[in-house]
Structures are given as structure tokens and as C-alpha cells.
Amino acid sequence: MSDKDTSATIELLTFRLGDQEYSLDIMSVREIRGWTRATPLPHAPGYMKGVINLRGTVLPVMDLALRLGLTPREHTDRNVIIVVKHEDAMTGLLVDAVSDIIALTADDLQPPPDMQTSAIPNVVSALTLIDERMIRVLDLGSIVNSTQSAAA
Amino acid sequence: MAQNDPMAEIRASFFIECEELLEALQDGLQSMEEEGGEESETINVVFRAVHSIKGGAGAFGLEALVRFAHRFETVLDEVRAGRMSPDADAIRLFFQCADHLSDLVRISRDAGELPTAETASLLAALDALLGEEGASEREPEPEEEIDFQPAGLSLDLDFGGGDLPPLISAMPRFRIEFTPENELFETGNEPFLMLRALDAMGQCQVTCHTERLPDFASLAPETSYLSWTIELEADVQEAEIASVFEFVEGLCTLNITRIEDETAGTSSTAEEVTDMQTGTDTSDTTDPLAPPAKPAEADPGPLVQPLVDKASAPPAAKAPAAPASAGSGGSADNSGEQKGASAAAAAKSVVRVDIDRIERLVNLVGELVINQAMLAQSLEESGLSPHSDAMNGLEEFQRLTRDIQDSVMMIRAQPVKSLFQRMSRIVREASAAVGKDVRLHTVGESTEVDKTVIERLADPLTHMIRNAVDHGLESAEKRVAAGKPAQGRVNLTAAHRSGRVVIEVSDDGGGINRKRVLEIAIEKGLVPAEAQLSDTEIDNLLFLPGFSTASVISDLSGRGVGMDVVRTSIQSLGGRISISSTPGVGTTFSISLPLTLAVLDGMVVQVADETLVLPLSVVVETLTLASKDVEMVRPGAYVVRVRSGFVPLFDLGKELGYRQPITDYDGTVVLLIAQEDGSNAALVIDSIQDQRQVVIKGLDDSFYRAPGIAAATILGDGQIALIVDTSDIISNAIGSHGAAATPSLTGLSA
Numbered sequence: 001m002s003d004k005d006t007s008a009t010i011e012l013l014t015f016r017l018g019d020q021e022y023s024l025d026i027m028s029v030r031e032i033r034g035w036t037r038a039t040p041l042p043h044a045p046g047y048m049k050g051v052i053n054l055r056g057t058v059l060p061v062m063d064l065a066l067r068l069g070l071t072p073r074e075h076t077d078r079n080v081i082i083v084v085k086h087e088d089a090m091t092g093l094l095v096d097a098v099s100d101i102i103a104l105t106a107d108d109l110q111p112p113p114d115m116q117t118s119a120i121p122n123v124v125s126a127l128t129l130i131d132e133r134m135i136r137v138l139d140l141g142s143i144v145n146s147t148q149s150a151a152a
Numbered sequence: 153m154a155q156n157d158p159m160a161e162i163r164a165s166f167f168i169e170c171e172e173l174l175e176a177l178q179d180g181l182q183s184m185e186e187e188g189g190e191e192s193e194t195i196n197v198v199f200r201a202v203h204s205i206k207g208g209a210g211a212f213g214l215e216a217l218v219r220f221a222h223r224f225e226t227v228l229d230e231v232r233a234g235r236m237s238p239d240a241d242a243i244r245l246f247f248q249c250a251d252h253l254s255d256l257v258r259i260s261r262d263a264g265e266l267p268t269a270e271t272a273s274l275l276a277a278l279d280a281l282l283g284e285e286g287a288s289e290r291e292p293e294p295e296e297e298i299d300f301q302p303a304g305l306s307l308d309l310d311f312g313g314g315d316l317p318p319l320i321s322a323m324p325r326f327r328i329e330f331t332p333e334n335e336l337f338e339t340g341n342e343p344f345l346m347l348r349a350l351d352a353m354g355q356c357q358v359t360c361h362t363e364r365l366p367d368f369a370s371l372a373p374e375t376s377y378l379s380w381t382i383e384l385e386a387d388v389q390e391a392e393i394a395s396v397f398e399f400v401e402g403l404c405t406l407n408i409t410r411i412e413d414e415t416a417g418t419s420s421t422a423e424e425v426t427d428m429q430t431g432t433d434t435s436d437t438t439d440p441l442a443p444p445a446k447p448a449e450a451d452p453g454p455l456v457q458p459l460v461d462k463a464s465a466p467p468a469a470k471a472p473a474a475p476a477s478a479g480s481g482g483s484a485d486n487s488g489e490q491k492g493a494s495a496a497a498a499a500k501s502v503v504r505v506d507i508d509r510i511e512r513l514v515n516l517v518g519e520l521v522i523n524q525a526m527l528a529q530s531l532e533e534s535g536l537s538p539h540s541d542a543m544n545g546l547e548e549f550q551r552l553t554r555d556i557q558d559s560v561m562m563i564r565a566q567p568v569k570s571l572f573q574r575m576s577r578i579v580r581e582a583s584a585a586v587g588k589d590v591r592l593h594t595v596g597e598s599t600e601v602d603k604t605v606i607e608r609l610a611d612p613l614t615h616m617i618r619n620a621v622d623h624g625l626e627s628a629e630k631r632v633a634a635g636k637p638a639q640g641r642v643n644l645t646a647a648h649r650s651g652r653v654v655i656e657v658s659d660d661g662g663g664i665n666r667k668r669v670l671e672i673a674i675e676k677g678l679v680p681a682e683a684q685l686s687d688t689e690i691d692n693l694l695f696l697p698g699f700s701t702a703s704v705i706s707d708l709s710g711r712g713v714g715m716d717v718v719r720t721s722i723q724s725l726g727g728r729i730s731i732s733s734t735p736g737v738g739t740t741f742s743i744s745l746p747l748t749l750a751v752l753d754g755m756v757v758q759v760a761d762e763t764l765v766l767p768l769s770v771v772v773e774t775l776t777l778a779s780k781d782v783e784m785v786r787p788g789a790y791v792v793r794v795r796s797g798f799v800p801l802f803d804l805g806k807e808l809g810y811r812q813p814i815t816d817y818d819g820t821v822v823l824l825i826a827q828e829d830g831s832n833a834a835l836v837i838d839s840i841q842d843q844r845q846v847v848i849k850g851l852d853d854s855f856y857r858a859p860g861i862a863a864a865t866i867l868g869d870g871q872i873a874l875i876v877d878t879s880d881i882i883s884n885a886i887g888s889h890g891a892a893a894t895p896s897l898t899g900l901s902a
Contacts (some may be wrong), residue, residue: 016373033155037871038872039762039864039871039872039873040762040810041858041861041873041874042807042808042809042810042858042859042860042861042874043808043809043858043859044858045856047858050872051851051864051872051874052872053866053870053871053872056515056518056519056522056849056866057849058849058850058851058852058864058872059867060851060852060856089852090852
């Protein structure tokens with residue numbers, strides 16, 4: 001996304017968390033899986049759902065809504081786990097539902113206004129409008145990177 | 153240096169070779185030390201190892217390595233030629249040089265900074281060993297070889313070609329017919345290096361057969377057309393000659409015959425042709441890495457150029473005809489012949505495999521084991537008769553799976569020899585540092601352990617060996633006064649014992665000064681002043697973190713690593729360490745380790761609706777509690793009465809945060825856990841499900857590291873079960889309600 005070439009197409013996977021729409025660079029998405037029960041990790045922060053078996057690999061799964069500080073909500077059948085890869089580490093992100101894949105150029109993205117109010121790390125790297133809906137583009141690194149302080 | 157891939161690959165394989173050669177070098181020196189250095193075969197091995205490293209290093213332009221190896225080799229050559237017989241001091245120097253050589257190899261590989269001062273001092277020591285006559289006489293020759301012109305064969309000229317001095321003609325003569333196949337070049341081998349290695353053995357005459365070279369127009373660049381006949385006059389065994397071609401076995405047609413008597417009849421013209429061609433050949437094929445090629449050598453120019461290119465490329469269909477017919481049949485012949493010649497050398501054939509491939513295989517077998525468990529579970533649930541065909545088949549399948557798993561694990565198994573060799577270096581260095589005369593005795597070098605285990609053992613062992621030399625052994629005077637030989641002895645042994653490997657480090661020193669240890673422990677507040685501790689308990693105090701950097705028994709190391717760190721790293725390998733000491737006789741540290749880190753014999757238990765796995769090795773016994781067995785020491789800290797002792801009690805479900813602490817212990821199941829310090833603890837669980845082998849899956853803890861959890865595994869139903877790290881659980885539990893520390897100390901003697 002740091003591409004200077006503004007005409008280059010960026011593909012984003014959009015999904016819903018509550019009534020908000022978010023998106024991730026599709027290049028970081030490995031697969032999308034239905035929800036399965038995760039084995040909880042002891043003393044883990046609330047948003048760590050635990051670990052699941054991804055074809056023989058132990059995959060940590062976090063509830064993205066809780067990670068972003070949104071209000072917890074009921075799980076439904078439409079909940080899915082987006083398996084993402086960031087710097088060789090795979091993580092599962094539990095989201096409410098996947099909506100779409102959109103293609104846009106860097107021109108369509110605008111930086112979020114600077115609002116240092118939230119205690120939550122600044123995970124939204126850009127905003128864009130699709131059909132009058134605002135879509136938040138997430139910065140994967142700041143979500144899955146170690147935040148031991150938050151974990152402790 | 154070389155960044156492009158093929159080069160990097162060749163380079164990497166050179167460094168792997170170096171490791172083997174260095175190992176052989178160490179071995180050789182060791183047996184020289186034991187046999188007094190008179191055995192000619194041993195010195196040959198040593199010489200050859202250094203020589204091969206030098207040769208390879210030359211090809212990669214590793215100047216410093218070449219220069220050092222060369223001087224080392226010069227001295228060894230003196231020994232080999234019988235002009236010098238190495239005394240103990242010389243052999244000690246050789247060891248140092250070997251250590252330094254391996255440093256240089258490592259530094260060259262990692263492109264690190266060269267320890268110039270050390271090199272210089274060792275070189276000076278080597279020169280001193282050579283004495284005046286050696287130094288003056290040999291000086292010019294090194295220069296020449298150090299240059300490593302790609303046209304190394306021109307060295308022949310130094311020896312005067314066919315004009316052999318009569319005194320050497322008493323040496324055995326060999327004729328070597330060498331026809332590389334296309335594959336030889338594909339695999340990055342280089343005939344020139346072999347020719348040069350032969351040349352280094354003695355008087356060498358090389359004839360290059362160019363008859364099969366087609367017209368320029370029909371030349372296929374990917375085909376090997378050349379072959380060589382080499383007449384070698386040298387005091388070597390056929391096996392040694394064969395060993396030059398070791399790496400191209402099966403990639404060439406090779407014939408080594410001993411010539412009884414025959415005049416050195418190669419025409420000098422043929423020889424010149426060879427020189428020119430091999431010379432150019434190399435300068436071109438190895439160009440990216442070869443040190444300064446003489447422009448003159450490249451001159452033979454455009455005509456030879458294509459001939460050169462051919463050497464390095466993949467096969468073309470037509471030309472192999474001749475060499476290939478000799479190849480498939482011929483290589484069989486030739487390997488047979490080689491076997492005759494080098495029966496000893498060819499005793500074991502070894503495949504060098506990329507570790508990634510093995511990792512993949514191990515993972516796949518892990519999957520297989522898990523799948524098998526899933527299948528077994530669903531078959532069992534289907535209610536089939538245990539005598540049905542399906543169940544019988546399953547049983548067979550399980551047996552096969554187990555066999556495959558064992559075999560795969562065995563691939564990763566390596567003898568601990570390389571590790572032990574490293575330790576002999578540590579002993580040399582540590583004993584020199586503290587000025588003690590120490591000898592390392594190793595037993596069970598061939599004991600095989602999983603590669604990862606070996607790698608991770610190096611640090612703890614290093615520390616223990618240093619400890620033994622520094623703290624364990626007394627000074628020479630004290631030893632003599634105590635009626636012991638002045639030379640201290642450190643034993644390092646490895647052995648398999650009931651599915652685990654046991655490694656022991658022992659010294660014949662003064663034993664642990666228990667009085668002193670206890671004093672320090674009390675001083676540091678680690679034990680209450682009035683504590684009455686048994687000898688074992690006192691010994692175990694050495695493992696307490698507080699003891700680490702303190703000058704317990706003496707005060708060398710000061711490296712900031714203590715026995716607590718050693719114990720932690722052994723524990724992280726799923727191992728246990730124990731200590732035993734007899735005053736005046738010595739101290740023994742004993743490490744017991746699993747053979748592999750990939751599978752674990754586990755006990756599958758249920759705690760608060762979660763399935764957990766505990767390493768079977770820590771479970772001593774299982775008990776069902778009655779309320780009367782449980783006593784509260786203080787709020788939150790309970791002990792359970794086991795026979796006559798009290799053992800601290802921990803609720804696993806509570807410690808993992810899965811549930812509130814249980815209040816009624818009546819009828820609960822507890823596992824008695826053996827801790828590394830020999831004490832016990834009891835863990836409350838809900839129920840025991842199974843005992844079985846599980847495949848260990850690492851937890852990616854970059855984001856969140858779960859306390860008390862070592863790893864995970866996948867169960868038959870596809871669910872993940874966490875593998876509990878009992879010592880972590882217990883130490884966390886003790887930490888969390890600190891007061892419970894006392895019961896754990898009470899448990900020390902259990």
C-alpha cells in the first residue's frame with residue numbers, strides 16, 4: 001500500500017464487524033474458514049480466542065472486534081476466520097462476515113484524520129468510500145504484532 | 153562474496169565439507185595424542201583434512217584461510233615425512249591450530265572479522281616448531297601456492313615434468329583414468345580441483361584427451377568431451393587417490409591402477425596442452441570466485457573459449473554416448489574397484505540431505521500419526537467388533553505408522569561426536585585460562601540424538617564443562633597433596649537408557665563444598681538460617697537462580713550464566729538434570745533427555761472441559777484423594793499427604809485460569825509430578841483419559857506466550873490440546889501465592 005504508483009490496483013477483502021465495514025489487503029489473506037471451536041490459552045487476553053488446527057498447524061485466533069475494542073457480540077453461523085499472514089506468522093482473525101473483494105487504486109484511499117483519542121493502537125491505515133459506505137483499511141501489522149503490554 | 157545462487161550453493165557445500173574435514177582433523181589429532189603421533193595413517197588423515205580445506209578455500213579466494221592452512225599443512229608435512237616427531241607440546245599446538253582453523257572457516261563463512269593477532273601468534277608458534285631449517289626452506293613455496301592461480305597445474309613445472317629425480321621413483325606409481333560425465337559439471341564439481349589435489353600428493357603427469365572434441369560448429373556446450381589420464385608417483389594408497397574423487401563418485405568413470413614399472417612416457421606436448429586447457433578451463437568455469445586469473449592463461453582465447461563453456465552445462469543428448477556407456481556400467485565397475493581399493497573409506501555410504509526436506513518429512517509423518525489417531529477414534533466410535541477386518545487393519549496401520557515415525561526420527565539423529573569435539577576444545581581453552589592441566593575423556597561419542605537436541609545442548613554443556621574445570625577440579629598442588637594425579641580429569645559420557653539419552657559430565661575434583669554452599673545460601677537468604685538440609689538438598693541449591701553469578705565455590709566464570717540457566721535450558725528440552733557429589737572424589741552432573749523433540753509420550757487428561765497433555769516422563773504416580781489427605785498450610789496453600797511426606801498441591805484448572813479453585817478435594821484425581829530438583833508436587837486434574845504418543849506442535853508465541861504451556865498437539869478429533877509445562881505451572885503457582893514456597897522446600901527430600 002506504500003506504493004508510490006497511484007494507478008496501481010489494490011485489492012481489498014472487506015468484511016463486517018458489527019455494523020462497521022473493514023478491509024484488509026488481499027495479499028495478506030491466506031484463506032477464509034468457518035468458525036470452529038478454539039482451544040483457549042490460559043490467562044490470555046480476552047480477544048485471544050485460542051488456537052485452532054489449521055491442517056496440522058497450530059493457528060492462534062483472535063476476535064478482531066474485541067482486538068479493536070468494539071463491543072462484544074453474539075457469534076453466529078456466519079462468523080468466519082480470516083487466516084492472514086504477516087511476516088511469516090499466520091494468525092486467524094475472527095470476523096462477523098466477509099462481504100466482498102474490491103479493487104481500487106491508491107488514489108481512492110485517504111488517510112484517516114489524526115485523532116489521538118483512542119487507547120486502541122491506530123490500526124486503521126486508510127479510509128475509502130464504496131457506494132457511500134465508509135470502509136476502514138486495516139493495518140495488519142499493528143493488529144497482529146506483539147503487544148505484550150496489552151496481553152499481560 | 154558470491155551472491156548468485158549456484159555459487160552460494162557450491163560455497164555452502166564447501167563449508168559443510170569443511171565441517172566434516174575439521175571433525176576428521178580433530179579425530180586425527182586426538183588419536184595422535186593418544187598414540188604419540190607415530191601412526192602414519194593418522195597423520196595422513198590430519199594432513200589431508202587441512203590440505204582439503206586449504207584447497208577448497210583457495211578456490212573461493214579465502215586468502216586468510218588458505219594462508220593459515222598452508223602453514224599448518226607445512227608443519228604437518230614435516231611430521232608426515234618423518235622429519236619431525238611431534239611431542240605433547242606440538243600436538244597441543246596442533247589442536248590450537250585446528251581450533252583456529254575452524255574459527256577461520258566459520259569466520260570466512262559468515263564474512264566476519266578475522267582474528268589477525270591470534271593467527272599471527274599461532275603462525276609464529278608453527279614457525280618456531282619448524283625451526284630455522286623449516287622456515288627458510290619452505291618459505292618460498294607457500295607464496296606460490298597461496299597465490300592460487302587458477303592454472304594450478306602449472307605447478308607441475310616446478311617438479312620438472314617427466315624428468316623425475318631418481319630418488320622418488322621408488323615410490324608407487326598409479327595411473328588414473330578419469331572421464332567426467334556431464335552430471336559432474338552439473339553438480340558443480342570441478343576436475344581441476346581434483347587434478348590439483350592429485351598434484352599435491354606427489355609427482356603428477358596429466359594428459360588431457362581431447363580426441364572426442366568435435367568441430368567447433370558441432371560442439372554442444374553442455375556435454376563433457378574431455379578425459380584425463382594422470383600418472384601419479386606418490387607415496388600414497390589407492391584409497392587416498394580414490395578419496396580425491398570421493399565427491400564425484402558415480403559422476404565419472406574412474407580407473408585407478410597401480411603401475412609396476414613403466415617409464416614416465418607422457419609426451420611433454422600433451423602435458424602442455426593439458427596445462428593450457430585445464431588452466432583456461434578453470435579460469436573460466438570458476439571465474440566468479442577464482443582469485444586473480446593470470447590474463448596470459450586466458451589468452452589461448454576464442455578458440456578454447458567454447459570448449460570451456462561446455463564444461464559447466466547440463467547434458468545434451470548426443471555426446472554422452474561414449475562416456476555414458478562407460479558411465480552406467482562403468483561407474484558400477486569403478487565403484488567396485490574403488491571398494492577394493494578403499495574398503496575402509498567406503499564402509500558407509502552417506503546421503504547429504506537438506507534439513508528442510510527432513511523437516512518436511514517429519515511434519516508429514518506427524519500428520520500421519522494424527523490422522524491415524526483420528527481414524528482409530530472414529531472406527532472405535534463406529535462400534536465395530538475389535539476382531540473385524542477393519543480393526544485388524546487399523547492395528548497393522550498403527551504399527552506401520554509407529555515404525556515410519558521411528559525411522560523418520562532416526563534420520564534426524566546424529567551422533568553426539570561433533571558436540572563432544574567442541575567440548576574438548578572448551579576443556580583446552582578453559583584449562584589454559586585457569587592454568588590447570590586437564591584431560592577430557594569421552595565415552596559414547598556414537599550415541600545418536602536428534603539434531604535439534606544436540607544443537608541446543610551445546611550451551612549448557614559448555615557451561616558445565618567450564619564449571620568442572622574451574623570449580624570442580626582442584627589445583628595441581630592440591631591434587632597431588634590429596635594423592636591424586638596432577639592432571640585433572642573431566643569425563644563426558646553419553647548413553648541411551650530406556651528411550652532417553654543420558655549425558656554425564658563428571659570430574660575427579662574435590663566434590664561440592666557443601667558447608668560453603670549452605671553458608672552462601674543462608675547468606676543470600678535462600679534458605680532459613682536454621683535449616684537442616686540433606687546433602688542432596690544442598691547440592692540442589694546450586695540450581696537456584698540466586699546462586700548463578702555468585703562466586704560459589706571459586707570465582708572464575710563470571711559469565712553471568714549459572715546452573716539455573718543450565719537447568720532451564722535442559723528443561724526446555726524436556727530433560728532433567730541431577731547432581732551427585734562425593735567429597736574428595738568428584739562431582740557428576742547427569743542430564744536425561746528425550747531422544748527427539750518432535751514426539752512426546754504424553755498423558756492425556758481432562759481439566760475443566762479442556763483436554764491437556766502432560767509429559768509422561770514427569771508423572772510419577774496418580775492418586776485419588778480423600779479429604780483427610782489434604783491439609784491447608786495457610787489460606788490458599790495446600791499440601792497432600794503422600795505416604796509419610798507432604799507434597800504441595802496445585803489445582804491445574806485454577807492455575808490455568810480455567811475455573812475457580814475447587815474446595816472439596818474428596819475423590820479428585822491428582823498426578824504426582826517429579827520436579828527436576830528431585831522434589832514432588834501434586835496437580836489436581838479432573839480425569840485421566842489416555843496415555844499416548846503425541847506429535848509436538850510449536851506454539852507461535854510471538855503474539856502471546858501462554859504461561860505454563862510448553863507446546864500443543866492435535867488430538868484424534870482434530871482438536872488442539874495444549875501440552876503443559878509442569879515446572880512452569882508450579883513455579884508460577886508458587887510465585888503467585890508466594891507463601892507456598894515453604895511447602896515446596898519441604899518437598900525437596902520426597
